[in-house]
Amino acid sequence: MDKNKDLRQxxxxxxxxxxxxxxxxxxxxxxVYHYPLLNNSYQWKEKKAWEERIDAELDSRQFxxxxxxxxxxxxxxxxxxxxxDIPPSIVDAELQPITPVRVEYSPVLNPxxxxxxxxxxxxxxxxCKGAYSLGSPLxxxxxxxxxxxxxxxxxxxxxxxxxxxxxxxxxYTNVPLRPLSNDDDIDRIKKPLWVYDKNKVxxxxxxxxxxxxxxxxxxxxxxxxxxxxxxxFLDLSTPxxxxxxxxxxxxxxxxxxxxxxxxxxxELSAKTLNLQPLTLKTKHKANKAKSSFPSIEISGEIKVxxxxxxxxxxxxxxxxxxKLLIAQKGVDVSWDLLDGIVANDFEQIKLERSDRIxxxxxxxxxxxxxxxxxxxxxxxxxxxxxxxVNPHDVTGDPVEKRLLxxxxxxxxxxxxxxxxxxxYYTYNYELLDTKAYKEAIIRKLEVVLKELEIKRLLxxxxxxxxxxxxxxxxxxxESTIVITDGYLFTVSNDRPVLIPFDPTDSxxxxxxxxxLANFETSVNDLLTLMNENWPYGYRQNVVxxxxxxxVDKQRRFAARITLVLSKDxxxxxxxxxxxxxxxxxxxxPLSMEDVLSDLTKKQKSYPLTDWVLPDSEVLLxxxxxxxxxxxxxSQKATIRFESELPELVExxxxxxxxxxxxxxxxxxxxxxxxxxxxxxxxKREKKKDxxxxxxxxxxxxxxxxxxxNDIKRWMSNIPGIQRIWYDKEKGYFVVGGLTSPKAQLMRxxxxxxxxxxQGELDIELLADLLDVDWVRMNQLxxxxxxxxxxxxxxxxxxxxxxxxxxxx
Numbered sequence: 001m002d003k004n005k006d007l008r009q010x011x012x013x014x015x016x017x018x019x020x021x022x023x024x025x026x027x028x029x030x031x032v033y034h035y036p037l038l039n040n041s042y043q044w045k046e047k048k049a050w051e052e053r054i055d056a057e058l059d060s061r062q063f064x065x066x067x068x069x070x071x072x073x074x075x076x077x078x079x080x081x082x083x084x085d086i087p088p089s090i091v092d093a094e095l096q097p098i099t100p101v102r103v104e105y106s107p108v109l110n111p112x113x114x115x116x117x118x119x120x121x122x123x124x125x126x127x128c129k130g131a132y133s134l135g136s137p138l139x140x141x142x143x144x145x146x147x148x149x150x151x152x153x154x155x156x157x158x159x160x161x162x163x164x165x166x167x168x169x170x171x172y173t174n175v176p177l178r179p180l181s182n183d184d185d186i187d188r189i190k191k192p193l194w195v196y197d198k199n200k201v202x203x204x205x206x207x208x209x210x211x212x213x214x215x216x217x218x219x220x221x222x223x224x225x226x227x228x229x230x231x232x233f234l235d236l237s238t239p240x241x242x243x244x245x246x247x248x249x250x251x252x253x254x255x256x257x258x259x260x261x262x263x264x265x266x267e268l269s270a271k272t273l274n275l276q277p278l279t280l281k282t283k284h285k286a287n288k289a290k291s292s293f294p295s296i297e298i299s300g301e302i303k304v305x306x307x308x309x310x311x312x313x314x315x316x317x318x319x320x321x322x323k324l325l326i327a328q329k330g331v332d333v334s335w336d337l338l339d340g341i342v343a344n345d346f347e348q349i350k351l352e353r354s355d356r357i358x359x360x361x362x363x364x365x366x367x368x369x370x371x372x373x374x375x376x377x378x379x380x381x382x383x384x385x386x387x388x389v390n391p392h393d394v395t396g397d398p399v400e401k402r403l404l405x406x407x408x409x410x411x412x413x414x415x416x417x418x419x420x421x422x423x424y425y426t427y428n429y430e431l432l433d434t435k436a437y438k439e440a441i442i443r444k445l446e447v448v449l450k451e452l453e454i455k456r457l458l459x460x461x462x463x464x465x466x467x468x469x470x471x472x473x474x475x476x477x478e479s480t481i482v483i484t485d486g487y488l489f490t491v492s493n494d495r496p497v498l499i500p501f502d503p504t505d506s507x508x509x510x511x512x513x514x515x516l517a518n519f520e521t522s523v524n525d526l527l528t529l530m531n532e533n534w535p536y537g538y539r540q541n542v543v544x545x546x547x548x549x550x551v552d553k554q555r556r557f558a559a560r561i562t563l564v565l566s567k568d569x570x571x572x573x574x575x576x577x578x579x580x581x582x583x584x585x586x587x588x589p590l591s592m593e594d595v596l597s598d599l600t601k602k603q604k605s606y607p608l609t610d611w612v613l614p615d616s617e618v619l620l621x622x623x624x625x626x627x628x629x630x631x632x633x634s635q636k637a638t639i640r641f642e643s644e645l646p647e648l649v650e651x652x653x654x655x656x657x658x659x660x661x662x663x664x665x666x667x668x669x670x671x672x673x674x675x676x677x678x679x680x681x682x683k684r685e686k687k688k689d690x691x692x693x694x695x696x697x698x699x700x701x702x703x704x705x706x707x708x709n710d711i712k713r714w715m716s717n718i719p720g721i722q723r724i725w726y727d728k729e730k731g732y733f734v735v736g737g738l739t740s741p742k743a744q745l746m747r748x749x750x751x752x753x754x755x756x757x758q759g760e761l762d763i764e765l766l767a768d769l770l771d772v773d774w775v776r777m778n779q780l781x782x783x784x785x786x787x788x789x790x791x792x793x794x795x796x797x798x799x800x801x802x803x804x805x806x807x808x
Contacts, residue, residue: 007276008719009705011588013254014583015269017261019110026263026264027265028104028105030105030117030264035077037076037098058078058090064117065116114168118137118155121260122256124253127150127202128194129197129204137152141249146400147176148178159537170586175220177194178219180219181408186217193207194217205217225415227364227399233746234246234715236711237743250586273727275734277719301335303355304338304360305357307374310390310426318432319337329446331449335358354460356382356456357385358386359385360387361386363390363393364388366415367415380459382456382459390425394437402422403423404416457469458498459796464495475765476496479566480565481563483526483565484787486790487793490515493807496789497515498790499515500801508802563578572759574756576757577755595714603669613700622702629722629740655675655679673697676696677689694710721741724767731755733767738776750781752782754766
């Protein structure tokens with residue numbers, strides 16, 4: 001933490017270096033060979049013979065290799081460990097040897113050097129031997145009785161507009177591995193398999209090339225077949241689970257990358273945000289009543305269709321439970337159960353556009369006997385939303401528990417099968433009447449009800465946006481246009497306007513220009529403005545230059561951009577662009593080593609100077625922040641703690657002086673805190689005060705950015721986990737969750753960078769668009785709230801790419 005300012009550091013998995021600081025002499029010591037290939041051989045992924053031959057030859061000998069077009073050079077780059085190594089033998093399509101050429105370093109080869117250095121890291125040795133397809137390292141991140149979840153790690157470079165700074169984006173692809181089934185014929189399998197060696201390291205094995213190894217063989221399944229629940233981003237429940245968390249998997253790779261690159265002249269550093277919290281619009285309240293529904297008014301009758309397989313638990317019991325749970329949040333709705341309705345009758349149901357239908361299911365999508373598609377005829381007629389109430393899904397992972405079996409055939413339209421001996425649909429009301437189920441289902445129900453209201457807003461032309469979304473009046477109005485996800489959004493006559501943003505469609509462009517004219521711009525002007533202010537050294541055509549017709553490329557690019565146009569009271573127009581990079585960076589929080597030490601009960605000592613406190617005023621500002629976050633217990637306890645804080649700070653500093661006089665140079669937190677609290681208690685002739693002691697732990701955990709006493713507090717103190725934060729210098733917004741996390745954090749905060757194309761960066765407007773509870777509690781956190789409206793509009797119109805919503 002910056003002790004002098006209200007700034008907090010948040011390291012990311014992305015790295016940066018300056019081209020001007022690369023040591024060319026050191027870089028040239030990295031031994032790289034180039035195998036030239038004909039231009040028409042570049043698309044080697046489509047030419048399976050190339051991929052299999054090169055993978056098999058290089059992978060078995062543990063070479064770092066990369067297939068890449070660099071300038072006018074096409075071909076294969078291979079890194080050797082030393083000059084004495086012999087380059088591998090590679091043959092062309094006619095089985096003729098390709099003569100490799102030693103490549104001398106030059107700055108234009110920086111992207112090749114970077115990727116080969118990352119692939120050379122020994123940090124991968126504890127995970128796997130041999131690379132995943134196309135030379136990418138494989139990291140095992142999770143395993144259980146039914147298989148292994150791994151990631152294929154890679155990186156790409158992107159030079160910033162200044163021409164000197166280069167970002168390295170670490171990115172990964174999920175690689176689900178599952179044991180071979182008895183009906184798999186190894187002799188017919190063409191893809192490499194994986195097996196554990198004696199050290200529990202995954203080793204790649206090529207059928208037909210080598211003797212079959214002992215042990216269970218694993219094959220990759222299609223990503224669409226991977227149905228295991230998402231692992232938590234951070235898991236503090238046990239030391240092992242913490243070590244398997246995403247940051248703990250990626251941090252050793254980043255550290256090793258920095259050290260390895262330094263040996264070859266590249267000074268890499270982790271990209272670090274310096275964040276300050278923004279004032280919250282959607283605060284979490286300790287009082288649960290009405291704490292989650294203020295942004296959308298929900299009331300009235302909701303129709304219900306029960307499509308569950310289970311017949312033991314009556315639908316009425318579930319609806320009564322729902323009503324009790326949402327009543328605790330101040331929401332009053334009634335249910336109209338449509339009894340006796342079967343799928344064939346759906347088209348006959350009489351519906352108004354103002355109706356809302358909640359469909360109860362007890363299954364995942366894509367399962368055998370999938371009932372989700374049965375409701376397709378209802379979509380678009382009124383607001384429709386599904387909710388899965390199966391307790392095996394709501395509070396657990398039925399795939400991991402072997403209640404569901406993943407399909408292992410890529411060509412199988414069915415994703416999941418019910419285990420013959422399982423009890424996936426076997427549940428009674430007792431499984432619903434638990435604390436864990438109620439906490440999970442109310443979150444799902446909250447999302448579903450708000451989604452119903454949003455869809456109703458879009459479908460029912462009598463609904464005014466200012467009435468349905470009153471808290472978003474400041475950002476969803478005629479003075480704001482948002483272009484995102486292939487659509488233009490604005491407001492006219494208090495109704496949402498949605499028009500497909502497609503520069504290749506002259507008709508759509510004319511309609512869009514009518515609205516853009518109010519902001520003194522047009523589609524062509526916007527595209528020109530983006531080109532002039534593009535934040536990277538590469539141009540937009542690089543994003544589009546992959547496959548398809550020119551029209552396809554233009555449409556694909558248009559769907560990727562996010563622009564916000566605003567007009568202030570003086571008619572000054574600002575135009576902002578969300579960063580076009582789609583490489584999601586990962587948070588690598590500070591003090592993870594301390595957390596692991598704390599989890600394993602090994603408290604770490606630090607120099608005395610590390611424990612020095614600032615003035616009470618600085619700490620009081622943090623107390624206010626903690627109170628706003630709902631972290632401190634109560635307002636009364638907070639006021640008492642604030643009054644005692646100056647004396648506690650004085651006692652703390654005196655204790656540090658005393659330890660210094662005793663020639664102590666390094667101490668653990670509890671050594672200082674224990675004596676301070678004891679002296680404070682002695683003055684008051686008290687034996688204990690858990691409120692003051694706990695509040696001090698919470699405050700100092702936040703100030704020192706360390707896990708002090710309560711490990712869960714460390715997670716709450718990571719900037720971005722809660723609230724909304726902003727890096728003024730870099731233009732980053734970090735959007736956290738609404739509530740204080742427990743031992744598990746399912747997903748990391750959303751991190752997005754914004755650039756100014758015209759005018760000033762309107763921080764307040766962006767904060768209004770991002771700090772929306774019906775977005776932050778769902779999967780689209782970090783995107784402007786308009787994105788949710790567009791996604792739901794597309795759901796309502798699944799068969800139309802050109803669906804337009806205009807105000808009356």
